[in-house]
Structure formats: structure tokens, C-alpha cells
Amino acid sequence: MLPPRSTELPGRKKAWKPKTKTGCITCRSRRIKCDEEKPHCKRCTSTGRRCDGYGALTLTAQTQQIIISPTNTSLASAMNGLQLNSAQEQEAFHFYQYRSVGEISGLYDKQFWEVQVLQAAQASAAVRHAVISLASLHRKFITGRMPVVPDDTSDKYLRFAWQQSNSAIRELLQSPTQTTIADKIHLMTCCLLFHCIACIQGHQSTAFDHLRSGLKFMREVDQEIAAGCPVSQQNLAALRSLRYIFVDMDTQARTILNEKGQLEWEPFPKCDLAVSPEPFKDFQDARFYFEATYAELQRVSIEVAQTPLQEAEQVEKILQTLSDTRTQYQRGTVLLNEFLQKVPRVTRQDEEAVISILLLHKYYGIIMWTRPRFDGTQVIADVDVDEEAPELEELLDLASQLIHAPSTHTLAPESLPEDYYPSTQAHERSKSAKPALTNPVFSSGTRVLCALWMISCRAGDMELRRKAIAMMLDCPRREGVWDSVIAGRIAWETMRFEETATNGNYQEILDRTPSPHGAETPPIDKTNRISVINIEYVGARVARVEFRSNKHCKQGEKGVFRYMSW
Template sequence: MIAAEPGKKRRQCGPKTRTGCQTCKIRRVKCDESKPSCKRCTSTGRKCDGYVQGSIPSPDDKDFGAVIQRIATHLPGSSQEKRGFQYFVTTTSAELSGFFTNSFWEHLILQASATDPSLRHAVVAIGSIHEEFAHNRLSYDVESESKGQAFAISQYTKAISHLRRSLLNGKQAPITALMSCILFACFDSLRGYFDNAMIHLQSGLKILKDFKAQSAEDAHMVETHITPLFMRLSIQAILYIDTRTTSERKDLVNEMAEICARETEVPEIFESLEDARKHMNQSAHGLFRMFHICDGTKPMQDQPPEAKRMFLQYTRQMTAWNKSFEKFMAAKSHTFNSKQLRGAALLKIHQLVSTVMRDVTPDDRDARPVSESVNDPNNFRRYESDFRIVVNLARSLIVAAEQDKMMGKSPLTFSTDLGLVGPLYYTCIRCTEPTVKMQALELLLQLPRREGMWDSESTVKMIKEYWEIERRHEQLQKATGELATPVPLVEVIDLVFGDGMRWEWKWKHPLGKMPVMLKNGEGSEVISTFSDDWKDLLEDQSWFTEDFTMATGYSPLTDGSIFGTESMFGMDGAGSLGIESPAFGTPASFGVDSTFAFKNEDSVSPGAPELMQWVVPTIVPDTRNDYEWSEL
């Protein structure tokens, strides 16, 4: 046995990492992990071969949990920062992925945040604000925000500071900047700061427009993950976007051009739920862009030719989507696990609501302004069965989420994407059947949900206020007498946004100056205004009380937009996409034996015709952590 030479020290090895560049790994030296090229290579005249995306194993890999745990342990920062990062890893990433496979949240963003301080602080911020939401501590009032919420905001501020320094030094890789914009937009949406969220979203769209991939991996990431995320963020912001002026909306549509350039044709049959989701969002996004460039004060025949072209294009895409989805469900639904079944149900909810939106869009034969024609309550009476299905499917998903929560599982109620809140809000505002509307409201009250710019608690408040406005408006219309032509509710009030999830209904005109159509002695209609008697009537009808107050004053945002108050998701909707049949399909839309089969039941409404009803899933947990679907 050879004795060790006296006085010779053995080399001590530090913990090995998997996040260094390829060149340093081959040389077996410590990499400083600078992006896009490490300084250890460039300072010695070597070419840095960059970083491999697979340096962190995928979530399905057996080593994934251990590697992520090691990263969380060795990350720099305080114990509270490590706690926020850990919460994101164990809980938030799965919530943000929802019912669909999404390696961006569960893999890519974790890998990137291990080396980029801006992304790391943003991840900690989102994880921390999610923990506040999960423990019912998330407040939109600055004066009552919790310590955890204040910590999340401080992490968000640090993330922005790091990004600014990197941009000023020219060291920020474009792909990382795109990720930062997504995280910042998500964080501000989740805390109700919509103006900031839109600034980050638009900044990301501009970067995406000028993006030139530095590697095949970057190109794949942008195509597969980044672009779809920007598209989904744009979709869930639809209600906010349409409260902007026409010029602002058109500017945003132009900025979305890069997303449109990356669209793909709808396949004959979808390969997966993720594939179906991608093309559903693509069609919805295209039609919403069409609505954004329309002028709600003009009839459809006077809308820009580009708007009409886009409407026809994306309507055809939605028809193709429905056929492809039918084939996909008939072929694959029997192999779905509980998560996939829920994902399919959510896609069907979105498709149903989109169908209604599309079908109420006027054609060139309707001479009324678009905002007036799409707000005609008579347009929605024939969709009662569709709204019932939306409510029934949403109920099954919410019941399943409650069961998951009781079993200690993630209930999937915290997301940056459009989920259940928007469709249930639309049902409450649009459906003409009181029973269905009340059921939709009860579901929003049943389990708190945060879905990007949609919050169930704030949405319930907005719906209740709208119903009260609607009721009193009807009374006031009757009080004006037979000489007056009824004034549509959309001509009276508007929906406006404020920071901290503050949504409010606002007068479009100063009190006492609201227009009304009166008939003169010859029977012709003339424009008039309400006198002091109108103000007295308002007071008599208790418009302004302690429990219900409306802001007064002219709103500069009401320029005839199709959304907002005159909207599909606002006060009195518009737009649409979907398939051609008003009933959205045949009794065998998904195959007789498929998950989404139909059965005939008597309508709940007395005297109404027999309606086609879904076989709605009731999800019951079993020992395999799976669920079975049965008829309600």
C-alpha cells in the first residue's frame, strides 16, 4: 500500500451541478453560468457551446423531484424566498398547468430560474401570492394586504430590477426576457393590476416580434410554449382589452400579429388534448382580434373588410375544430384519466360559450349598430339548453375540485388562463332562464377561484350589481311612458376597471343628460334628455343607496366597443365563434358511446320543447386516484 505523501492536500470537491454550459462540463471545471455565453469560456478565448435544456430532468423522470429539491435548497436568498420557491415547485406549478400537460410551468421555468435571478424572484413572487390565496389571505386592498402579499410584491420588484440591469448591460437573452414578461404579466393579473399586466404583455409581444432564435432549442421553446402562453394571456384579458379605446384596441391587435403568423391549420383529428386546446385558443384568439377592430357604433356592413375576412376565417376554423374534436373524443376518450376528462369538459364549456358568441354576431342584413344588435336579449333565448350544459359541466368540475381539496390534493383553482369564471359570468349575464342564471352564480360562490384577470368573488359582486341595474332600468323604462322608445341598457352605463380588482359600473352620461327617444306630435322620433323629474325618479327608485352605489360621470372609454359593457363578457355581450348549428351539434356529436353522449330529458321550463341534454360527468374518487363519469 502506497502511503500518501506528507503535506500534500487532497482536492476538495464541491457539490456537482447540472446547469453549467456544455464546454465547462467537458473540461470538468466550474461554470459561472453567465448567459448567453459563460465568462469562464469567453475570458480564455474558448467558444461556449451554450446550455442544454435537458439539464433538469422532465417531471416524469424519477430524478426530477430530487434535482428540484436540491436546486431549491442551494438557491441563494432568505428562508422566506426559499419557501416561496418551494411552494411554487410543489403546488403552484401544477395549478398553473391545470388539466393539461404543460412543461413550461413544471420544468422549463424552474430550470431557467435556477440561473436567472429575475426569473427566480418572479417565481418566488407567484408562489408566495398563491400561498396567500390558498390560505384566504389575498387582499386587493393595499391597506389590508398581508405580510405574505407584501413579501410577494417585494420579490416582484426585485425581479423587475434584475431584468432592467440585465437589459441595460446587454446581458439579457431574448428567450429569458420573454419568460420574464410572461411571469410579470401573470403576477400583475393575479393581484388585480391590469394596466401593469397589459404593459408586460405588450412588451413581450414586441420582443416576440423581433425574436431571432439563437438555437434550435430556443426556436422550439418559442413555438411550443412561449407563443401559446402569450395567446392564452391575450384571451383571458379580453374583458379588460375591450374597455380600451378603439385606437388602443387596434394597436394591440397589430402587436398580436406575430402570434397570428405562427398559426397552424386544424388537423383532421387532434393528437392530444393539448393539441385541441391549442387550436381552440387559436380560433378564439383570432375572432376576439376581429371584435377588437370593430366599431360597435356602426352596423356590420360598415365594419372594416379585414374584420369580415377574419370572422369568416376563424368561424371556418371553429367548425373544423369541432369535427376534429368529435373524432378525437370518439377515438381516445375511453383511455382518459380523471385529469384528461376534466380537461375535455373544460374545452367543451369554452366551445359552447364561443358558439353562442359567434351566433349572435349580426350579418350585413342587420342595419343596427353592432353593439345594439348583439345586446338584444331575444338573441339568447334559443341557447337555454347550451347554458344548462355549461352549468352542469362546470358543477362537475367544481365538485371534483372540492373533493380533491378534502383529500389534500391541489384543487386547481389558481390559474393564469381562462377557466370557469368567465363562462359562468357570461351565463349569468346572457342566459334568459332565471334558474340557470342563479345556478351559475351559486357555482361561483361555491369554491373561490382565481383565473388571471378573473376572480370569482369580484365577479359575483359584478353580476349582482348588474342584475340590480337591469331590474331598476326596466322599472325606469316603464316609468317614462308610452311616448318614449326604450333606451338599451348599454346606452346608459359602462364597465370600467381599476387597480386591485376594482370593477365598477359607470354612467356613460352625466346624470340628467342621458338620451332618450321621444315621439313628437307627428309620430317621428326625436332626441331629448331627461329633466329634473328623471333625477327625482332615480332617487325615488333608490339608485343611490348605501348598499348599491354607482360612480357618476362620463366615461371616455365608451366609444362603441363590442366588449366591455357592450360585450360578450361585459355588460351586454357581442362577438362569437363556434360551429354552425344553433344547438351546437347532433345527438351523436361525440359518438353514441363516447364520454360526451346525449340523452333526451324534459326541459325544466314549463311548456318548453324537449331539449338535448348532456350526459354530464359526476366525478367520484376511488382507490386508484381516478374518477368515473356517470349520468346525473
């Protein structure tokens, strides 16, 4: 900034030069030149002063452009205690604090991502490197066009992210045996960060592996605590936050796992989500209430599906559990209505928080009341789609508000599933590729994709399906292992199969002529309904998807297979 003008200019003027802002915090506060030695400048250490490091950054123009209206963070000074060895590491950490935390946490888990992760990064070099890697990948992710980052070795941000990820792994391998509960909390945090890193890269199998590792560590800690191992209040608080996130991610993962994967997956983690009859204090309370209710319903459904019941006592217990979860959901509905009447809706964030919890409530409600239906020996997955129609329309409206998509948005005429995700690189290079409505979003816990998936596969109204599929494809987002574009493509293939099948038999794609967009389509015969979709990951970014109709399942036949890559 130029010095103020003066009517008098006495004596010799000092030439103005722009001040640099890359010196250490101590030298800048003393207004003296810093030699910028890392990690601590000699100007401070030679005079016996404490060098406070280089916490405040000068960001590149690109990062300043990406970070739009950053909000204040409760740990704005957290980097002062971190050993960040380069400007690139500092910038990545700054990006994590001011952009990644808000997006990844969504509306619920901000305390963990904003506070506990940074506290763990101060104590663990592995966590610190993993956070930097995640932030660097996230920065690349939100500037792209698809919900994965390309495997581009020429990109400096991606190379830096991979280097940091490797450094985190190296720190874990070189560290002494980690046996305390505090050690395992850091390991679980690393597993969670590695899981997110793999998700952003589109490496689904690797993401599942990291999630499994975290669930195993959680189980070990629970066993140690049950055996009387002492644990501090700080560690208990950290475990509580980690448990919420791992239970949520476990629930997400089970909705994608194929039949074999379900059998081989980890045991259900200890939920420990308190379902209290007390009024909700915040959105987090409301979310945990409905998550816990659904987690119990999911556990029962999977157990019954995997092990047919034989004893009358078992049947009675299952029926009672299903009844209890529905009663619990109804009580939660009353609590939610009372809570929302008191919530101010002043800012856009306030309104989105309300829409988000309403979507979560509506999504679980549809599952709660339309399935699972239990005939005494097994779960009946088939439901009357007309029964759900009004509920699915409301769910779509809530989802469109959250992702800022027009409620009228639908699939373009003459478009095909193959137009999306031919490969990440090809899509990036293609000048004719259809631009997305929004930049890619990486988040957790919102259930937007689960809601759109439900609509796209279960709605009896084909136009409602097309709208849900279009929103997944044109508003790219990733929620854990859920990829909106892959989900949209699978849902689109499902709809095409069901529309064009004859008596449960499917022709080749080239022979099919689905109904024109907007055209009134006859109801789909139950025989043609796709009731099972199995996804098998056969490569880093390749999946083999099996579509099995009711006829296939009834006759014990294999379904139709399609390969998809991203």
C-alpha cells in the same frame, strides 16, 4: 426512526439521536455531518469534492399540509442547479414545483410552467426571484377566502414575496442592456410572472401594464426574426410556448377592457397557432385549434366595431372571414368528437380534462353562432336570448362540474352584492362572512369564468343567472385578470338593474325591489338590457363600473356608475 429491537444487546450501545436532514446532498449521501455553510459547505470544498447544494428540503408542517398528494415532476432535481440562498427560498421553489405548476397551468400549459420557467430561472436571477415571489404569494392565496391576497405588511410570507419581487426588478435594472432574442425571452418570462403576481394581488392596472410589456417584447422578437436574425431551436420552442400563453392572456384582457382601453391597447399579437386538419393528438392540440379560431373572430369583431366599413370590398372580406371561422369551428367539432372517443376516462384528471375541453368548445360555439352578427356596416351585439337557452344550461352544467359546485347552488335569499368584497381585510375579519364552497383557485386557460360570466349576463332565465353568479361568488377563483367575485358582483348588479328598470331608467338601489329568489320573472324588455359595461380602474384595488342600457346607447347617454373595491 428507532433502531430495530434485538434479542441480544452486546457491548456498549450508542445513544440514538434523530438525524438532521438539512445538510448538503453530498454530505448526506456520504453519511457524514455537514457544516451547512452556504452556498457550498466547507466539508466538501476543503476536501476537493463538489458540493451539490441543499436541493432536498425539510418542509414546514404548514407547507406539508398545503401540498396534497404532490405528483412527480420531470424537473424534480432542477433546484440542484439553482442558487437558492435560504431555506425560505428553497421551500418556495419546492412549493412552486409541487403545487403552483399544476394549478396555474391547469390542463394545458404544464410544459411551460414546469420545465421552461425553471430552465429560465437557472439562467436568470430575475426570473428566479420572480418565481419565488409568485410561489410565496400563491401559497398565501390558496389558504385565504377571496381571490386576492391582502396587502398585509405584517404577514411574513407576503413580506418575503415582496422582497423577492423587488429583487427581481433590481436584477433587471442592474443587468447590462439585453438585446439578444434569448435575453428578450427571459424578459417576456419575467413579464408573464409579474403579470401573475399583480393578478394575485388584485392590482389590475399593474397586471395590464406587465401584459402590455410582454406583448411589446414579443412583437420586437417577431420583427427581428422576420428581418433574418438567427434563432436557435431551443429559443424557437420557448417562443412558441410563450406565444400561446400571451395570445391567450391577450384574448382574456380584451374581454375586460373598456372602450377607451380597447382603442389604446396593443396590436393583436401574431397568433401563429397552427390550425391543422390533422386529428388532435392531445388536449393541447384541441385547445389551440379553437383558441386560434376564436382569436381570428375576435380580431375581426373588434376591428369592425372600431372602424365602420365603407367599401364593398371590405364588407365582402369580413363576411368571408366570419364564414371561414364558422366552417373552421365545425371541422374542429368533428376532430374533437373523434379525439374524445379514443380518450381513456380512468382517473379524475382524465374526466376533468374532457369536461374542460367540452366547456371551451361549447363557450366558443355559443359565441360563434350567436354573435357577431353583421349587417354589412357594423356588428350587431343584441341576440335572441331564448335561442341560447339550452346551450347556456349545458355550459353551466360543465362549469359546475369543473369547479365542484352543486348544480343546484344559487344565491341565498336576502343576500346583496355588497355582502361580497366590502374589502379583503373586512371580509377576513368578519365572523359572519359566508364561507366559500372551495378554496381560492388561481389558474389560466380554462375559460370557466368567461363561461359563467356569459351565462350571468346573457341568460333570459333569471334563475340560471343566479346560479352562475352564485358559483362565481362562492367558488372564488382567478383566471388571469378575471376575478370571480368582482365578475359576480358586476353580473349581479346588471341583473338587478334589468329586473327593476322601467323603460331603461334605473332607480337608486335602496328603492329597488328585485324579484324574490325562485320567483317567476317576466321577460326583460330589450330597452332595459345592459349592453355595455365599462370598467375603469381608478386605484390599486378600486374600479368605477359603468352600466349602459340599450336605451343609453341609442340616445348617446352615459350609463349608471358604481364604485367597487376589493
